[in-house]
Amino acid sequence: MRRQRTTLAAYAISGLIALVALPAALAGASADPGVSSSTILLGGTSPLTGPAAQYASVARGAKAYFDSVNAKGGVAKRKIEYEIVDDAYNPAQSIQATRQLVEQEGVFAVFNSLGTDQNLAVRDYLNQRKVPQLFVASGATTWGTDAATYPWTIGFQPSYQAEGLIYGRYVARTMKRAKIGVLFQNDDYGKDLLLGLKRGLAGSGSKVTAAVPYEVTAADVGSQVARLKAAGVNVFAIFATPKFAIQSYVYANRLRWRPAIINNTVSAATNVMLLASEGGNNKAVEGTITLNFLKDPTNPLYRNDPAMKQYRAIMARYAKGANANDVYHVYGMAVAYETVSLLKRVGANATRVRLMAAARSITSPSNPFVLPGIGVKTGKGDGFPIQQVQMQRWRKGKWVPFGGLWASKNY
Amino acid sequence: MVVAAFADFMQQVVSGLASGGVYALLALALVIIHRSTGVINFAQGEMATLSTYVAWALITHHGWRYWPAFVATIAISFLGGVATHRAVIRPVERGSVLRIVIVTIGLLIAINGFVVWEWGGEPQALRSPFGTDTYDIGGVIVSAHDIGTIAVALGIVLILWALFQFTKVGLAIRAAAVNPEEARLVGVRVTWMLALGWGLAATLGAVAGMMTAPTVGLDPQMMQAVLIYAFAAAVLGGIDSPAGAVVGGLLLGVLLNMLSYLTQYRLFDWFSEELRLPMALLVILVVLLVKPSGLFGRPEVKRV
């Protein structure tokens, strides 16, 4: 009896495998560059799973925004389709997924793909094929500075180096002979922030006296924080992603260590800071400095802001189940907004060449999801769309802006 | 100067004991499962993560207080462990080692997927039941949470030890693990005992997860690196020795922190933090090559 069952199962499985494999083997696709009279197809890779899964909201926020625009008729009579493919933050998968988007799905442009290494891996390929690599979701400097070599690639956010530079200049301006200890992620993101910081400090009496790395795959950074405390620094720069930034605060508090803290933009969303403050019991968060360019959905300052109201409405309608307090959704909407305005400018005659030309000549009056006063602009020699950033300080459970805007071009 | 250095040293020892306590719990879970069913449960970390999310969901979404949620989670995890053994492991137990390995890997992937599917991938907060206070003991700053973790870990280990040593159930489990055929002959329901073993391991994992989350943050990847350290600890102590797992875990936690501490001295400054995990793995390799049965294990004798 048992043998019969196994045999049956064996036949069933062979049949199933054949049935599924065959169509997959023979299905073809044409190389249509993603534009029809009724749709525009965009595609991008996103870490839906894996160590960077928390950034999937960048793609989801953009998708929700596109859906809301489509509900109102789309752009130039076309609906925007945005295909998000998981690459689990693995560049090899990004390469394969991007090739699939370009060669099989036939996207018009690769949009909002996340990760520095992930985008570097496909940049040559996309430029060779003249496919736009639009609004790369990463702060590596090269997206803005290498437009001449890679004309089809453009970023969006200020570079990490520029961010580090501003922190350095701020410390140089406000503190004498500060000793700075840095916890940084051991990849381009962390290293760029550190590099910028050092450049910003150059020529002042303050310097980085200890810099300790951690791996993306690390379990926790407790011993790193202990080392920085033992090194006797009075400024602690956290160049880490949210999970490790929260840990840094927790460990600093456990060690009764109260340095002045600089936290980087990637980890400074209000919901992250609230987690770090351990329900108000962790005072290490008080006085933390950071930079920002987006409106934060949990900041009471923007509770009645019309753009934030629109944001919440879009999230409720088109991103059911997602955490609307996650500021990465706002980032996604900001880039989606810019993309829609590019598509509007390009109009009915949508070609990749025209799209990139528009992307390199942005003079956006204002992006509703970006902080007031911060411009979005590109032009000859200026490949970083976001022009300025706002410095903020964490006081009693929220971010309070101070000090005006800092230009965030890479010096 | 020396006092300060000593204080720093003790600091690392204490936090090493706390993280070591977590490794010990998870290593113990691995050992119990291996002793009883001969399986290395690659999904142990994910099961622990799932349990921790259950606790978190009870507290944040359903308003439970911490300790009731803790107890409920332990109960649920126990049942989950038993169910997993009966449903997933038992059908393949008798087969090849490889088949079982693949099944536990399938469990790992599916459970991790479920956690992301149900609760998302962003970090969450599970606050420590011991609060955020710290105590200054002779220059060494110790957090209440670390003390609580060490206490809970040791407490659970003692309870388990008592269970195995002094109760009939414990004796039955040990018998079923060591010699299933003979145990059956004296009336032990072997299959259920093995399932109980899995249930106990799951509860250990749940405690490990709940002790880890307040420090490192709750997210789907939380226990992945811890699992590897737990493997190292289990191998170090002896893969079939519960005492070895506990000692191995504490030892490993302290050892790794020691290396971090010593990097300030020139002799050790090659140890950058990138090498923390590889060092643990080096421990696994060295032990496996020098004395595979670990510190407390007995060498395996092959029967011809």
Next chain:
Amino acid sequence: MTPRQTRVIGFVAFAAFVAFVAVLPSFISDFKAQQYAYVGIYLIALLGLNILTGYTGQISLGHGAFMAIGGYTSAILMAGNEQFGGSVGGGLQDVWTIPFAGLVAGLVGLAFGLPALRLSGLYLALATFAIAVALPSTVKRFDEFTGGGSGINLFGIDELTGSLSGEVDILGRTLTYNDWLYYLSWSIALVAFAGAWLILRGRTGRAFRAVRDSETAALSSGVSLARYKTLAFGISAAYAGVAGGLYAIANTFVNPDTFPVALSIFLLIGIVVGGLGGLSGLVFGAIFVYFLPLWAQGQDLGSVLPDRIIEETQRPGGPAIVYGVVLILLMFLIPNGVGGIFRRVGQLIARRRYSRTE
């Protein structure tokens, strides 16, 4: 059926398969050809792992590391490390780096095979797992040599055939880049397949099987455990190295994250699903390794399943649940993999034939 008849059928089947592989690109889209190129690459790695695990019973959860060694060898031979201030020049054409990739990986495999003798079963699995986990960090540590976390970018360099122009001229014909990858991978895969078959049918293969079935019995019949177990490690590592070199070429890129632990795990899954100890099922194992993650995400399957199900499984985490459950079910239903099914089918046919002659 006589062994001779089995062998003839085997040859015919193999010839048919070769013909099928040769003409397939004409029937599928250009992009699908690239996907099948990856299937070929995985097949090579699976053939190697199968020799180790299926034939000598040594479990390796770290074969991704051997692929990494092969991949980096290829990349460094092609591009050198001048990109990051090193002094090693590149200059070797991609195709010629592949034998070196296999050689270096094979030597490392041999070196590992010796201490591995002391470990068995789960201990070996743990040790190889440890290596797979430690590899990315170790690669990053030696960044003057390997490019560290950023890796080595191969796109567009002269040594990488066809990447810049998108076309390859060979033997008087012009192939698209994807077809070139396909034929490159599959010609090597078919050679590797034949090679594995030759190794396994001879004395070495018998020795391997003896080691797997009973080490004590093998020892007492004079089979040198040390030699054959180590040899198996070396050969399987060499195969993985070749696959790794091709993988680097196909990706046009190597970095530590392109050889994560998951790769080693997927390779092991591939041989178990494909069928340990046999060769024919491994093709399906390779297809499974490459395509199941895509199918789980609802891609390539859009027309087969209803939308509602696709939506739920496309929620992040859903594909992983599907993958894990499918894996567990496969272990329940086809414990001997696809190869096992083939053998069963073969046995059933043989039995029918015999019962008719009675």
